[in-house]
Amino acid sequence: MMFAYVSLFVVGTLAARLIVKQRAQPARVRARR
Structure with a gap:
């Protein structure tokens, strides 16, 4: 069970x-606005 959680x-x-x-x-999209 521990392995599954990890x-x-x-x-x-x-x-x-x-x-x-x-x-x-997508920083360019913000610069456009």
């Missing part, structure tokens, strides 16, 4: 990093 936490962290990267990329 793997889930790691996947969540990776997903959060990807979301942050995607949000940081």
